[in-house]
Amino acid sequence: MTRPVPRDPLEALLVAPGANHDGAPSVERRRADVEMARVLKTAPLQMASDPTNGAIAHWKHGALHDVVEPMTDHVIMTYPTGVQRLERRNGKSLAIGTARSGVVTIIPAGSSSRWDIPGFVDVIQLYLPQAALAHIADEASMPAPGDLLERTGHPDPVVSGLLMSAADVLEGNAALDHLFRQQLTDVLATRILAEHTGQSSTFELVVGGLSPHALRRAIERLRSDCDTDVSLAVLASDAGLSRFHFCRAFKESTGLSPHAWFRQQRLDQAMNMLRDSDASIAAIAARLGYASQTAFAAAFKKLTGETPSDWRRRMR
Template sequence: GHTRRIFHEHRAEAHDFTENSIYIRDLSDAYKADLGGPFDFVLFEISPASLGKIADDAEMPGVTSLSVETASKDIVLANLARALIPALEKPDEANALFVEQMTTAIGTYLVQRYGGRPTVASDRSGSLSRTHEDLAKSLLLENLDGNVSISEVAQMCNLSRGYFIRAFRETTGMTPYQWVLRERIDRARDLLRTSKTPLAEVAIACGFADQSHFTRVFAGIVGTTPGNWRRNT
């Protein structure tokens, strides 16, 4: 929601950045601009090494840069960025699996949409093998507090991070983060049903930042608060 006058060596260009506008540029280039009006934005800085890793994970090797875009509309990228805002606002409650999953989705989208190369269909199966599925679930269950990264699980399965996320979703119908969240809530319900453990302790035992965080997530998935669910069970 602002205007920006960008100065080049021999000219200047004025642009209107409306809602859902994006701006892709090389941060190593000399840059000068006048900005008019207040605005909110999310900035992603991607190093060349990270871009290459993202491209490899997306099975698009060879992408070394992104096409320049100035004040272009991109609803998909804007909404992916918005999905990260709660994690940025409350980093203590942010689940590492969710953040990594979202940044992977953003990176994959960027190289596919702006990498300048056609997307090549993979000849690999879209699902995890039973062995990889069992191994991935076992690792995730052992780390329901989110202290394992998608990259680590994918590496144990000898798969790229991007492919692992897609294959896990194809196999289970859920992303790794959604699956872990469901398992954490299932564990919480077991504790609520079979013990008198205080809600605050249940929250910590199931990997939530605190009771408030636990209550919000539980209510969002189950439809009622943990206390109400325990009393009515």
């Protein structure tokens, strides 16, 4: 669900106990979205979250000269546009990097540094709970994760590209967006575990698609009108697989990821309703679970190149 960062000043007091990244005595940690709002002194352009998978936020902010206090989540970020100098100080240690497309910056949960950024930054951030990272490592049969490495403008086009796709794909449809975030978080977490923990992390990939029964059941759920049926956890449980391995097996069976298949199914539904009924665009948007007619029209045009109204006129 897309939501603004809470503006209530009491929200900043909602903190959790924890240890410093360097093993120092216990300190209070803020939630990542709360700390980012405090430091960046603005609200995100877009933010989507759920309790178990963390959150994805898109920010545009000005110069920053402040200390980022310890947070409850790992923060992984990339930069869709622009070039900007980054300076990060932790004690006597100084890291200098450049914010640009294709690089990532990582602030591990519990760490604290002073940041000096002289000008405008366009940034997409993933807030990843340690519990989610450990769960995904277990599902992918990878070693239990240690501390993430601090990164400042570190080249990683794979993680950068995945994060940038997050801002492009959020469509204002709760079921679609939730499925996408679950799928994206799993892929991002396996990459982060492999590249940004300072330890060798590999996993064995189980080959083969879904059984005919499991595939049929998954498709039945994806075609259901009940949004809870399309949870990645529910789909994977039906197939007797982890979320990670279900996504791989589903794509091998269908040629599409669960999110891409579900999005195509919703597009097919929209086309049938536009062509075969006189329902208004707003009614179709609501029927398909979009937050607004505008969100539905933007998603439809992204996939077809036409607005729903133009497509309907052409097909009749």
